[in-house]
Amino acid sequence: MTILIPAMTQAENHPVSLTDDRGKTIELAQPATRPAAISTFGADVSVALGRQPVAITTFGLQGVPAYLGPEMEKIPSLGPRHQPNLEQLSRIAPDLVFAIRRYTEKDGPQIEAIAPMVAMDLITLQDSLDAVALAGDALGRPQQAREINQRFKARLDSLAARSPGNRTVAILTSGGETPFVYYDHFLTASLLERLHFDNVGGSPPNPESGIPLGYRISLEALLALNPDVILLLPSNRQRGFTVNPVWPYLQAVKNDQVFEVGQHWKESAGPIARSLVLDDIERLLLPDDTPLKTSSR
Template sequence: MDHSALAQPANADEPLRDDRGTPIEAMQAERVAAISTFAADTLVALGVSPVGASTFGSEPLPSYLGAPLSHTRSLGQRASTNLELLTELKPELIIGIHRYTEPHARQLEAIAPFYAFDVVSLADSHRAVTGIATALGKRAEGEALNQAFDARLAKLDEAPGGVSAILLAGAGEAPFAYHDHFLSATLLEHLNATNAAGPSPTPEQTIPFGYTISLERLLALNPDVIFLFATGSERAFANNPVWPYLEAVKNGRVYEVGPHWKEGGGPIARRLILDEMAWRLYPEDVARPELPPSIASHPYS
């Protein structure tokens, strides 16, 4: 198993920067806004309830984070954050995803100190968790969260293996499949499973993190397990005549997973994904994790 994506010990005196190149300075911020589910997740894991949070999909706030968001205001979609409401909330710090916030970065900086991270890979997740924790004056806590996750990965290194899987998103005629470096797909490798979608043809670039795949190509790959990311629309590709011939479909091993799988870089989401993925890949060897019914995976039919 290649552990290059795992957290590496960091020099506590080493200066950190976000993915915009902005040096991260520790501060005592009680009012923090999160532009992304990932940022809200990381804040909650560090014991901070965000005053406002942007998300994606149909949920106004990520439900899997539960009670810590009971007083959090929804700022709308991560790519179109309600800046007027954000200003009214008077945050002392703003954390976001780089690619969604870059168009209005200056507006955000005018509201409060702002740090942004692009969280696609597991290494990105480790780096961003440490960065956010550092901004909150909690660097040691952030590194401890990363180390705890790595310890869990290490325990699963002896998973049985011999299974292939693919992660699919979208609802059109052809779904979107995720490359190896996308965080949820990376976890397959750590569970000794093969990601049927394979590696990126441009490994030096984080984006694109996947590709549109035809049903004919999917049949050629024929993974044992298919994980479908949640969508609010009927999946047209599941009505394709090829679909019933897939081994995963024939064997009842197609699972619709919760929305946290799509933006799983936070400490809470990545642990939930890992434990549920392990159980679905190896149901005879791994215990079923306890998850709220609203986010638990279920067989797709």
């Protein structure tokens, strides 16, 4: 993802040229002030940069994330991100749409007939940093976006210095009989890796594409990996795998190191969500009395 901003002016009405994760260039006559979000990220980054979105998509039965604040309840809904209501989007007439690339490929032309669309991958930590910078330029808040990224990276480094490491972790989701575990490149897994945890999900088979994000793992296979810590992402159903006879034998279960975390762990690319992820890691997994590491890592 590249960002091209004319250097000659930072006026509020300057033209903006953006290149998104499709490699497509989007030309704006001036920074957007009425963004729509076909992604939790779009709403998150807009709020963080002081631009209230004019329309937002929902995420499963959980709707709009509560961590974005009560004002989001007043914003018109476009329905689910994988099937947004384009008639509603057309009526609202945003001046920019923030979208997740893999969910909007089939509807891209229809969306772009309504408003310019920035489509982003939003899988890895670098995706998140790039997308926040891109959104900052799109919304006329480039310095603010850079500062948000700098503060986040500084906090990540600070927590890494406190983390003792030497623990394995699994991030699990699904309400079925077999959990889904995330690969190392998935943003929250990569944050844990940066903090010296070892994600048992392992490396992705297709690092260039980023897809799939993870894989189904049997409880027997998970027991063979036997992580020290298990993090459970939200599910709309009772997690069938937690009543499997194998579940109590996992050392994370026996040691009371299984933690339920919020929706921000699944949709973590936005500035607000990823900061909340670090809050959780610090609260749940990092001891208060750990001395600072002297390593330069």
